[in-house]
Amino acid sequence: KAGVTQTPRYLIKTRGQQVTLSCSPISGHRSVSWYQQTPGQGLQFLFEYFSETQRNKGNFPGRFSGRQFSNSRSEMNVSTLELGDSALYLCASRLPSSGGYSYNEQFFGPGTRLTVL
Amino acid sequence: AQSVTQLDSHVSVSEGTPVLLRCNYSSSYSPSLFWYVQHPNKGLQLLLKYTSAATLVKGINGFEAEFKKSETSFHLTKPSAHMSDAAEYFCVVSDRDTGNQFYFGTGTSLTVIP
Numbered sequence: 001k002a003g004v005t006q007t008p009r010y011l012i013k014t015r016g017q018q019v020t021l022s023c024s025p026i027s028g029h030r031s032v033s034w035y036q037q038t039p040g041q042g043l044q045f046l047f048e049y050f051s052e053t054q055r056n057k058g059n060f061p062g063r064f065s066g067r068q069f070s071n072s073r074s075e076m077n078v079s080t081l082e083l084g085d086s087a088l089y090l091c092a093s094r095l096p097s098s099g100g101y102s103y104n105e106q107f108f109g110p111g112t113r114l115t116v117l
Numbered sequence: 118a119q120s121v122t123q124l125d126s127h128v129s130v131s132e133g134t135p136v137l138l139r140c141n142y143s144s145s146y147s148p149s150l151f152w153y154v155q156h157p158n159k160g161l162q163l164l165l166k167y168t169s170a171a172t173l174v175k176g177i178n179g180f181e182a183e184f185k186k187s188e189t190s191f192h193l194t195k196p197s198a199h200m201s202d203a204a205e206y207f208c209v210v211s212d213r214d215t216g217n218q219f220y221f222g223t224g225t226s227l228t229v230i231p
Contacts, residue, residue: 033219043207043221056218090160105151106219108160
């Protein structure tokens with residue numbers, strides 16, 4: 001099975017621009033989560049999508065948004081980029097929960113390295 | 118509320134000696150616990166997971182971890198370190214109280230000295 005893929009792998013933008021990152025989950029995985037990783041803040045949860053619906057959301061401003069398509073592929077968008085948005089953005093997928101309780105691990109993609117100048 | 122504390126931000130060991138990476142967690146319910154490894158400029162790879170079955174969990178590359186509920190700990194060990202083990206390690210807790218969201222520790226950087 002192919003793993004989680006993320007595109008692009010590297011991106012350089014300037015302040016004020018917007019950016020869209022893409023994630024294709026493992027086949028059959030309907031849950032997709034996004035994380036931001038920085039040296040100072042570590043791994044922070046952005047949001048999780050399941051069956052095209054946002055199921056959980058982390059503590060990020062509204063400039064960060066996402067969506068999921070019917071084929072479970074997901075995109076995240078950051079508008080009005082700030083220098084502090086420079087980070088590695090990781091996408092992860094997993095099998096859906098059963099009965100509200102999930103033992104399922106998440107499988108991570110290689111990440112998109114975003115640099116904001 | 119869920120949280121994870123990785124007690125050491127950096128650990129250095131000599132090649133061939135044991136590895137111990139410490140993790141304490143808090144959780145309202147019976148948690149799922151995971152250890153992930155991240156090599157430089159790579160995504161995260163699952164080492165092992167605990168999901169309320171056996172308390173001693175064996176993972177890939179010779180790693181194992183023991184779930185101790187009384188101590189709320191889930192320490193990661195390996196009998197003999199290899200140079201390729203040098204990486205960042207993350208302990209993760211998840212439970213249904215927060216919709217199975219993953220909570221990551223701050224990470225432990227493992228250095229292996231030849």
